[in-house]
Amino acid sequence: AQSVAQPEDQVNVAEGNPLTVKCTYSVSGNPYLFWYVQYPNRGLQFLLKYITGDNLVKGSYGFEAEFNKSQTSFHLKKPSALVSDSALYFCAVREGSYQKVTFGTGTKLQVIP
């Protein structure tokens, strides 16, 4: 079975500093990995995905994520955090052509002015 873990419930970072939101996954085959962001009382917005190719994936709003197969990780990063980045971030995994996407428990990012 596929699974994904986000070890941090909350991450606090000062505005302008780099941020990292951690994610590790477990699948038996090749992973399709995703990051989504959720603002209060809103649906999820797609940020970026890794399917194949370069391990460093660039996405929306200046975010990027690095796929590390040996560590089974897909951490979300941004070089300089903005207050507007404060939101709930979800990592998700899909195994190959398997229909279902499994979400992590979410990490609340708080960017402090």
Place this chain on the structure above:
Amino acid sequence: GAVVSQHPSWVICKSGTSVKIECRSLDFQATTMFWYRQFPKQSLMLMATSNEGSKATYEQGVEKDKFLINHASLTLSTLTVTSAHPEDSSFYICSARDPSTSARTGELFFGEGSRLTVL
């Protein structure tokens, strides 16, 4: 990107009544839609997979008679919470894949969610 619209955004109802939530794919046809429930400060719980023209596939522990799902067209799926009770109060979110892209790559496009409060 593909747009999924969900309506209503907020609904308050009395205990014992039924509430219908609509999920529409606006610029693509979605043969499959997904319904999630999100509790405060928790992740999304997949409730069911809605398949156009056939019965929905429910996840273990989800009452199919309580949460009726209908996917009558390629652009519309509905979730009806029947005989709602306060414990059904939650944030319900639908999602869909755009077959032209995400059927292969897997990303989901989400509706804005519906906040249900049962008094």
